[in-house]
Amino acid sequence: MRTVKVGLIGLGTVGGGVAEIFGKHADDFRRRAGVDVDIVRYADRSEQRFADLDLPADRTTTDAFEVVNDPDIDVVIELIGGTGVARDVVLQALRNGKSVVTANKALLATHGEEVMEAAEATGVDIRFEASVGGGIPIIEPLKHALTSNEIERVLGIVNGTTNYMLTRMGEDGLDYDTALAEAQAKGFAEADPTADVDGLDAAAKIAILSSIAFNSRVVISQVFAEGIRDLAPQDVEYADEMGYAIKLLAIANRTLEGIDVRVHPTMIPKAHPLASVNGVYNAIYVVGDAVGDTMFFGEGAGSLPAASAVVGDVIEVARRLQIDCAPLVGCTCTEQLSVRDMADLRTGYYVRLHVTDRPGVLAAVAKVFGDHGVSLAAVIQKRADEVTGAEIVYVTHIAREADVRAALDEIAELDVVSAVASMIRVEEL
Numbered sequence: 509m510r511t512v513k514v515g516l517i518g519l520g521t522v523g524g525g526v527a528e529i530f531g532k533h534a535d536d537f538r539r540r541a542g543v544d545v546d547i548v549r550y551a552d553r554s555e556q557r558f559a560d561l562d563l564p565a566d567r568t569t570t571d572a573f574e575v576v577n578d579p580d581i582d583v584v585i586e587l588i589g590g591t592g593v594a595r596d597v598v599l600q601a602l603r604n605g606k607s608v609v610t611a612n613k614a615l616l617a618t619h620g621e622e623v624m625e626a627a628e629a630t631g632v633d634i635r636f637e638a639s640v641g642g643g644i645p646i647i648e649p650l651k652h653a654l655t656s657n658e659i660e661r662v663l664g665i666v667n668g669t670t671n672y673m674l675t676r677m678g679e680d681g682l683d684y685d686t687a688l689a690e691a692q693a694k695g696f697a698e699a700d701p702t703a704d705v706d707g708l709d710a711a712a713k714i715a716i717l718s719s720i721a722f723n724s725r726v727v728i729s730q731v732f733a734e735g736i737r738d739l740a741p742q743d744v745e746y747a748d749e750m751g752y753a754i755k756l757l758a759i760a761n762r763t764l765e766g767i768d769v770r771v772h773p774t775m776i777p778k779a780h781p782l783a784s785v786n787g788v789y790n791a792i793y794v795v796g797d798a799v800g801d802t803m804f805f806g807e808g809a810g811s812l813p814a815a816s817a818v819v820g821d822v823i824e825v826a827r828r829l830q831i832d833c834a835p836l837v838g839c840t841c842t843e844q845l846s847v848r849d850m851a852d853l854r855t856g857y858y859v860r861l862h863v864t865d866r867p868g869v870l871a872a873v874a875k876v877f878g879d880h881g882v883s884l885a886a887v888i889q890k891r892a893d894e895v896t897g898a899e900i901v902y903v904t905h906i907a908r909e910a911d912v913r914a915a916l917d918e919i920a921e922l923d924v925v926s927a928v929a930s931m932i933r934v935e936e937l
Contacts, residue, residue: 511544512826515575517597518587519552519561522611522638525815526585527561533819543826549575576601583825585818586610591618602626602634607829609821611638611814617712617728620719624839633828633835635821640713641666643813644806645820646792650720651840657796659721663759664792665785666713668809669697669704670736670756674773675786678744678753684737696788706735707756707771714758718769721794722762724845726769732850734772743860743930746890746901747775753783754932766846768853775858775934782937851910856885856934858903859916862927865898869924873902876922880915882907897926903934 516523530547538544550563551572558568569575576584576597584601588594591614598615601608603626610616616623616639627634637647641664650659665671672694673687682690688705691697703709711731718726736756747754752775761768776783781803785791790808795801807813828835863869870887877884883905890899904912912931920928 509538509542509544510830511546512582512829513546513548513580514583514585514822515549515551515578515581516547516585516587517551517572517575518585518589519550519554519557520587521811522814522818523552523585523587524557524561525811526587526818527563529812529815529819537823541823541827543823543830545822545826549578549581551575572597573600576604576606581606582829583607583609583822585822586612587818588612589614591615595619598623598634599626602630602632605630605632607633607635607825609635609818609825611636611818613639613709613712613716614728617715620716620727621725621839621841624841627835628838631834633825635825636716637821638814638817640716641790641792641804641806641817642668642808642810643816644790644792644804644808645817646717646804647720649804650717650794654794654796654799654802657798659762659794659796661759661761661795662714662717662721662792663757663782665755665782665790666758666792666808667704667707667710667756668788668790668807669701670710671785671790672696672788673705674736674739674744674754674756677739677741678748679786681741681745683741684739705737707733710756710758710771714760714769714771717758717792718760718767719841721760722767722843722845723840724767724843725841726760726767726847730769730847732770732772736773738930739773739932740930742890742899743858743932746860746888747858747932748778750775750886750903751778752776752934753778755782755785757782757935759935762845763848765852766848768848770850770853773932775932776937780937851908851913853909853933854906855909856904856906856936857882857912858901858930858932858934860929860931861900861902861919861925862929863898863900864924864926866924869898870900872922872924873900873919876918877902877904877915880911880918882911882915899929
């Protein structure tokens with residue numbers, strides 16, 4: 509049995525989990541998977557992490573490129589993150605003929621084509637199961653088990669931080685700021701939560717998923733992203749009353765006009781399986797023309813769940829090296845589908861307005877919607893108080909995004925409207 513030598517770069521939360529799993533299960537991998545994997549080099553900027561993980565000094569370095577350029581190493585695990593040093597590390601490793609396993613969603617969603625081409629040029633593997641969904645298997649199922657399908661839709665809850673916050677807002681009526689502070693106190697949210705709460709983390713993940721699902725390159729800059737900062741407890745409450753749950757969804761659809769890809773708060777029927785995914789859990793829903801509807805569910809983040817996906821990739825690479833087999837599936841982006849403009853989206857909309865509490869308001873607002881071709885499915889007056897006036901909720905039939913936005917711009921200028929408090933897209937799924 510050949511020993512596959514691995515270099516691990518980045519010993520943060522996930523990297524520490526990878527070291528822990530190999531420390532516990534290396535013998536099991538030899539017996540069950542038929543591979544002998546040895547992490548022979550560890551790299552991190554912090555020497556303290558070497559001590560914390562009780563790593564042998566002769567295997568550690570603060571220079572990542574000592575690992576990348578070590579001729580004895582077969583596989584490099586990159587867990588630095590970001591698109592700076594990590595990009596240089598990954599590309600140099602691939603050019604040196606080393607397979608790479610990474611969890612770096614930002615790198616793949618931004619420079620995926622460059623990375624894939626570098627791997628193909630030297631005939632090595634690039635694997636990234638942990639980049640989406642943490643420990644949830646989704647990349648390999650899309651590339652292998654579901655390859656007989658034309659994937660029609662991929663959507664899901666792919667950010668545990670925002671899902672935890674929305675769960676707390678829904679179950680206990682917390683406002684955004686309180687839910688965020690609680691998530692930070694529990695370690696679910698970073699001190700700077702921008703990537704999570706503004707939908708950027710989810711946008712990177714759906715760029716990767718849609719590229720694989722539709723075999724056409726999608727980068728993060730093409731993904732419309734809207735976060736949860738403006739959601740209020742009453743939006744969650746009213747959605748519940750109408751039979752919906754609000755989730756931050758990452759959505760990608762194959763359409764006749766191209767790929768519809770976006771991230772935003774979404775009202776979905778409470779009967780849909782995604783509506784019951786709560787807390788820090790993730791779920792990814794895939795619709796194929798042959799398999800129908802499938803859902804992948806589990807812990808989307810954390811040290812050991814993400815490390816589980818990384819280790820699984822390493823074992824698969826080691827199996828290939830053991831039998832001297834070429835990579836089974838490289839880049840699959842063989843089509844060139846356009847990404848649709850968000851203005852052309854057609855879906856339902858929930859709109860909450862603060863208005864003057866007097867006759868004629870409903871008619872004035874309805875007229876503007878009608879002038880822009882937006883048909884109303886429901887109008888509900890919720891309450892009135894001295895501060896905000898009356899609060900009215902409108903739910904539209906399926907309408908074009910550009911028409912709804914134009915209507916709301918005009919409605920905001922009406923003298924009977926004090927604020928367009930919120931607008932949430934509604935997906936009947």
